[in-house]
Amino acid sequence: MKKNKLFIVSNKKNCKLIPTIITFQKKCFKIGWNAKEQMFQDPVNTISSIKRLIGFSLKKINKKYPMLPYIMKENSENQIVFITSFGEISISFIIQEILKYLLKKTKKLNAHLISGAVITVPAYFNNIQKNEIRKAAKIINLKILRLLNEPTAAAIAYGLEKKQKGIFCVYDLGGGTFDVSILKISKGIFEVLSTNGHNSLGGDDFDILIANYIIKKLKISRKLTDYEYKQLLIEAEKIKIDLSKNKKTKIVFLNQIINFNYHNFNLLIIPLIQKTIKILKSALIDANIYKKNIDEIILVGGSTYIPLVQKTIEKFFSKKTLSSIDPTEVVVRGASLHAYFLKNQKNNKQKNSVLLLDVLPISIGIELMGGIMEKMILKNTVLPIESKKIFTNFKKNQTGFCINIFQGEKKYVKDCQLLKKFKIKNLPKKNPGEIKILIIFQVDVDGLLHVVIKNNELKIQKKIKIDTIYNNNYTTIIDIQR
Template structure:
């Protein structure tokens, strides 16, 4: 891997170099072409779902990729919210809902309140690097350890082990043990051995779940329904742990693999037919999943929009210069929960220039952070006396708009 001039990750493959956004574009193009071919019609727009705990950069990558193939994005919808829509609309459910979403690469948990077509996200938490892929790697290493006279591990061999491990994992959701032939050896793996491997990861998801409940100020006894999302929720140990945690059964009326797409389809149907009185209205009240702020002197993270803020939202604060005759001001925008920016994700850097030279503290700079209903972040800065104004709308990741003007 490497990075290009736009600081975007570039993968070096057998068929050439490709960026993350390039990979996503190919996926979107394939899906779009397949649907248009099957239904003999063009797509006028799409709802695209993403993990709730995606940061601003990850969401912007999705937006950028859709725009580059001329795919109109109706809304970027959080996956747990989509799952709740699938159940909430079909079954007319009300009350507090927990959505436990673990797929191949990410884990999310969201606490929502549903009432009369209003879907209010109270809290969300997660880990963008936890999922079924971790289980596959653990199981692959475990299977390799059981081989007698094992050869030296290579990338190619480990990839083969991952494919076998995934198949074993799926079979262990229905069987107590599975035997596979691996490098001329018969290897047996029991569900008990698999459970021991993945138990620390499941405990981690439960700790994240507890934090989400705490952030939402909702007791687990007040959760009415639990929705499971993602292929990894077929694992019996996960279902058992969730059942034991809440002391109640999870909803299993819809396929966990399809429930997000089902909810996204219902939301798309509503947006397309929202003037039709026969279509039940949906109001989504989402929140900011990860805090956004700026760097202060000493590498301190000053949170402008804190995690859990309702969307849309706006926060305005006044900052000042810290030394005499300072004519410039650097704004570094970060996303994260740590007190220090070194532990957060850098989103964007820009500079305010040509400030009037004055004593420290006399220059006042008003900084406004706004997140609109479409989850787009914009940052506006203005020096009070000279009226120098900057505006950054983070609608793309690598090519942000800078407006520098005097009024």
């Protein structure tokens, strides 16, 4: 923001988008458009769609994306590392370097020091995924003013820049993730009523469907190499973009001509689009809003350029979508406006008040006997929020107990994401029910969980660190005697 006007940093070719792609060589690495050029030549060392891999174990990634060409393993903390020409590279390192790259680009145009940043994340990111972003920023000394959900940022752009108000549905279909949020905007108040989504649903999946379709059409008896499959995914992306403007297209692959038309493409992607509609319906139910009461629909993300996506949404709501802000720019515009507001608010320069009421995207709970998930804080609860639960000894002379914290909506913890295991030990020996430990679950405005353990009689007050270990089987020991 300069002189109350917003502009987006662009490169020499006046392109505002920077692909989050990184390619590694023996002594250096490249990010952005230069890296994208290497996707075909060196797919093993060129990593894209990193946002999809944050917070998942190697086992889950191999199951979800069996055709990835990367060489991966897990380190001592069960985090994913890529084996590249440059060395062993963690996901955190890639996030850090992308953030540093953006900082460098921005500083070239703005000599002022960057005092902080609003970083947008998918609304359906869980605690571990958000923590991974925060940790990466902290390592490079980038102060996070706010972790802002992408659909909320889009709504801010329309609410502040276009001065619109009412009940909004934000449909955010990008390359790797899908989010939907229902918001109420009025007189500077942005109230998120509900949010829902899927962290592995987006344009990348459309590319995979096209690639698999082409493989079936190819007259070859062998399996494609990693290089060939990566090239095919690049061709699939071109087909997807081409069919967003034209009725038919063709490619030459392995010396074979493959024809592809708009009808073929629609048949492939209809199941995925219907999946987004199912998630959208859940968000409306959670918000207690009928679709007829939605005043405006905001489309976010490059995948919303696909005609069938637009037609399906407009048919579902029986109204046109908003299009005055580019879907690929709307999130960054909202984030910029929010950062500008936060800075001016801190410096007491803000004239008009803006109140942002966001919600917890995924429920947080604890494990009960039988592996049942007891939800402590329900999804779509307004943030910040605090929930308390008293744990007591149920056996005579019991000296400790375990507490396992999960995030998810399923009935059993085996189907939810483990956030933390901790064990309280060395409690004084008492009769059943005589020891009462207060556990306080606190979720801040960024949706990050903090846990406090208290007992006034035993003079206990300890904070539990919720870290970013992906496959979090490590148990933190809370020794009461220390």
